Amino acid sequence: MSDETVVFTISEEDLEEHKRLDSFLAKRFPDLSRSLIKKLFKDEHIQSGAKLELKKMPALGTEISFKMPVANPVDIEPQDIPLEILFEDEHLIIINKAAGMVVHPAAGNPDGTLVNAILHHCPDLKGIGNEKRPGIVHRLDKGTSGVMVIAKTQKCHEGLVELFSTHDIDRLYEAIALGARISPQKTLESEIGRSPNNRLKMSTKVKVGKRALTHMKVLKFFDHFSHVELKLETGRTHQIRVHLSELLNAPILNDPLYGRKNDEKKFFNSTMKSLLKDYEHPFLHAKFLGFIHPITKEKLEFETKAPQIFQDILESLHNDAK
Incomplete structure (x- = not known):
């Protein structure tokens, strides 16, 4: 290194x-x-x-x-890591990524990533797209769970990259956010760029950035939190996390980078205190992915439930609201 x-x-x-x-x-x-x-x-x-x-x-x-x-460039080692596969054909594979799984090797995470797992499942994937991220056409943050598509051929890779670049992919997320006094429905639009104060964070408070557009609606208000659904029009790094934190002042629950840990702790019930004691990931789940298959032209749609801890937190908030 x-x-x-x-x-x-x-x-x-x-x-x-x-x-x-x-x-x-x-x-x-x-x-x-x-x-x-x-x-x-x-x-x-x-x-x-x-x-x-x-x-x-x-x-x-x-x-x-x-x-x-x-990390210096190295040959990526295939690893036998379990994957939840939702669909697979000769061109692409759809998986439900677990929270905590890094998408590709990087500093601090040289292995144990989705790419290591995919290379074990699809040995011919090397050389598809970027050699450091074979098959990857989009990514989810380490702490985000949910639906992802990976290309298995170069032609499919190019087709998927085009779909993402033209925003011809339907993506829905759900999150638990701190704050119950937010608009029931709102379109969040801004420029997003690297934060001038912290190289690991993105921000809307930049002189030069890329256009980012998120459609948000509240599924359920609680006393101090909200269950929200988000539709992406663009896919900027940390887009949802930044938009909720900076434009709505409603950061995602348990977000280690954009959250307000001290504020949210004041409103934890006993279930939340227990479940969140050793849990490190933000409550953000990519629940739906829909697109036209670049090769077969078939319309594909996939939807997954949020992780059990996400559902347990929601249930505890529902119980408090009764």
Whole structure:
């Protein structure tokens, strides 16, 4: 691995939200596991003029230099990882991605990804599309569950890329968001670009960005949360998470990057406290994907239920509302 150095300064907001340096780093760099952060700290990849301890937050204004590992190009190893396959033919495969599964190898996640699993299931996939992301035509964030399509041939790959680029794909998501005083239905539109304050985040507050359009409607209001459905017109990085957080002030429940952990905790019932104690992923699920098959021209539509923990949280909120 080569290294990329990131320098940042501890702010008042950082100190309000975090008691430990390791939890702060895990949120700021969500693609890195806690165990990898611990190893990088031990190997002196995380440095400062002040003394640092993972179990304590540094003082306000402390400057930290983080030599982040960047994966060098390597041959991707097929791995026998279970997949929930919804449909497959000679051209493409549709899967229901689990929350927590990274789509392709990257720094901090060299293996155990969807691509590793797909290469085991489809050994001929190498060389289809991008060599580092064979077969991949779109992606879901690590913490997002739901329907994905992967190309098995170059011709199908090119056809799917065209469908996504012309927005001729129907995509529906559902999420649990913090906030019960939002519009029942609203179209969210903005420019989205890399946040000037945090390279891992996207933002609508940028001078130059790409147009992003999300249609949102509330499925159910609760006392302090809302169950929402979202239709994507565009597919920008973190689009739904950014739009809900910045345009509606209603971040997704348990979102480690855009959420407001301290605020949402105030409204947890006993079930939520128990279920969310060790759960690290945002409550965002890609529930529907529909498109015209690029080769056969058949109309394909796939819909999946949200993960059980998502359904359990919704049930607990329904019970509170009775």
